Amino acid sequence: MLKNPSTKYAAFPPVALADRQWPARTVTHPPIWMSTDLRDGNQALFEPMNAARKLQMFRKLVAIGFKEIEVAFPSASQTDFDFVRQLIEQDEIPADVTIEVLSQSREHLIRRTMESLRGARRAIVHIYNATAPVFRKTVFGMEKDEVKALAVDSVKLVKQLAAEQPDTEFVLQYSPELFTSTELDFALEVCDAVVAAWAPKPSEKVILNLPATVEVATPNVFADQIEWMHRNLARRESITLSVHPHNDRGTAVAAAELALLAGADRVEGCLFGNGERTGNVDVVTLALNLYTQGIDPQLDFSDINSVARVSEECTQLPIHPRHPYVGDLVFTAFSGSHQDAIKKGFDAQRPDALWEVPYMPVDPLDLGRTYDSVIRVNSQSGKGGVAHLLQSAYGLVMPRRMQVEFSGAVQRLTDETGQEVDAHQLWTLFGREYFEADTPVRYVAHHLFEAGERQGIRIEAEVNGRPVTLSGEGNGPVEAAVAALRVPVRVQSFEERSMGEGADAAAVCMVEVAMDGVAGSCFGAGMHRNTVTASVRAIVSAVNRIVGRQGDGAMPVAAVFADCVA
Secondary structure (H helix, E strand, O other): OOOOHHHOOOOOOOOOOOOOOHHHOOOOOOOEEEEOHHHHHHHOOOOOOOHHHHHHHHHHHHHHOOOEEEEEOOOOOHHHHHHHHHHHHOOOOOOOOEEEEEEEOOHHHHHHHHHHOOOOOEEEEEEEEEOOHHHHHHHOOOOHHHHHHHHHHHHHHHHHHHHOOOOOEEEEEEEEEOHHHOOHHHHHHHHHHHHHHHOOEOOEOEEEEEEEOOOOOOHHHHHHHHHHHHHHOOOHHHEEEEEEEEOOOOOHHHHHHHHHHOOOOEEEEEOOOOOOOOOEOEHHHHHHHHHOOOOOOOOOOOOHHHHHHHHHHHHOOOOOOOOOOOOOOOOOEOOHHHHHHHHHHHHHOOOOOOOOEOOEOOOHHHHOOOOOOOEOOOHHHOOOOHHHHHHHHHOOOOOHHHHHHHHHHHHHHHHHHOOOOOHHHHHHHHHHHHHOOOOOEEEEEEEEEEEOOEEEEEEEEEEOOEEEEEEEEEOOHHHHHHHHHOOOEEEEEEEEEEEOOOOOOEEEEEEEEEEOOOOOOEEEEEEEOOHHHHHHHHHHHHHHHHHHOOOOOOOOHHHHOHHHHO
C-alpha cells in the first residue's frame, strides 16, 4: 500500500483569480507552433540523433508546415553547433521558417550561441534561467534580486551581440524556468524587467515563454497562471505569450488547450510528445484536436503514416499502437457492438455532410489512412489469432501494420467461407496475397553490379507478359530495385526475418511503401534463402500491390510501367 501522501506531498495552492475568463472562451484559431523535436526532444533520447537524422527530421518539420523550429543547444556540444552551421551554410532554411537556439543565462554560453548564428536570415535566441524557490535556495543559492539581474544582464548581452550582426534579424525569447513553481508576482517582475531591457515594439515582439518545466498541478491551475500573467504583463501588445507544457501528470495536452483559452499565443512541443521524463506536449494530438473541431491547425498531417515513420526512424522510439490519431490500431475495432455501430455509421455517412461515424472522431482518409482495418476480427469473434498462428506454426513475425493490412484479406476469406481458418490456410492466403503478387510485374531473376560508390541492379522480369530488363542504382539493393522499377513509391519501412534455422533457413523480407495518389501504405513480401533476392521480390510484390490499389482516375497499369517496357 502507498504511504500516507499528506505527510510527504503538499497540494499546489490555487491562483487568486476570482474573475477568471478562460472557462467561457472557445479556441477559434491555431496557435503559433514551435517544434522542439530537434532540441528538447533530442536531448531526451537514449541515443541522440546524428546530423543526418536531425536533417531528415528538420526537413519533415518544414514539410509539415512549422514556421519556427528549435534546432539545437549550440553551446552544449560541437555536434549541435555544427548542425546550426550546416543549416545556415547549406541554405536548408526556407525563407518563411525561423530557426531557434537555446542558451542558459551564462555569458560564455550566450557568446557561443550567437556565434553559431552568423549568416542566418532570422533567428530566435532563447535564453532561460531558473526562477523557482527550490532552485534559488537549493541549486544556485541566489536571492531574488540576483536571479532577476542574471536574466536582465543576459538579455542585454544578447542585444549587444545582436547589434554586431546587423544582417540577421534577431528575436528574443525568454523563459523563467520552472515558471509553474515560481511565485506569480516574482515571475511577473522578472518577465517585465526582461521585456524592458529588450524594449520591443508591437511590430517586433519579444517572446515570453512560460514553461511547465515540471507539471505540478491540474490544467485549470496552469490556465489560471497563464491568464494572470496575460492580464498583468506590462507591454502585453509587444509580447508573444508562449507555453511549453511537460507531461509529468499526464495532462500536458489539456494544459496547453486551456492555456490557449487563457491568453497564450504560441505552443512549444514535439510531434508525438517526446521529451524529458514523461515528455513534452504532443503537437500532433493538439493540432488534430483542433482539426476535429473544424479549425485548420495550419500543420499538414494528411499523410500521418509518413510523419510517424520519419519520427520513429529519427528518434528510434516506437509510437504506441493506441496513440491518438496515429497509432496503428486507433481506427481498428474488435468489439462486435463497436463494429456494428461503425458499419451503420459508414452506411449513413454522406460525403457532403458533417462527419458522424460512431467511435471515430476523425475520418481516417483525412490523415492518409484507409478504411481497410477499421473493422477487424480477432479471437473475441472466433476467427482470429492470425499473427499468433502464423508465428507459432511458421515462424512468421509480421510488423503490426502488416498484421492490420493482412487481416482484411483474412476477413474476406472468413466472410466467403463462413468457417474458421487454420494456420495452413492462413499461410496459403499470405502467399497468395504477397508472394504471388506478380501482376503486372513478374520477377524472374536479378544481377547486382557496382556503380561507383553506389549499388546497381538489373532485374530480369516480365511486364504484362513481355520480357524486359530493368536497371537502377541506389545506396543499396532495395533502393536500387525501387529505382529500376521506375514507379514513384517511397519505402516507409523494411524488415527482414529468418524462417527456420541453419544453412537452409529462408529469409522473409517485408517492405512497406507509399505512393502519391494512393491512400495509406501497402506491404509487399518476398521469401528466398538469399536475403537480397527476398528483398527484391518484396519490392516487386509491394509495387504490384500498391499499383493495383489505385482508385478511379488512376493511370492505367500499362502507363505506370511505360518506361519499363519502352
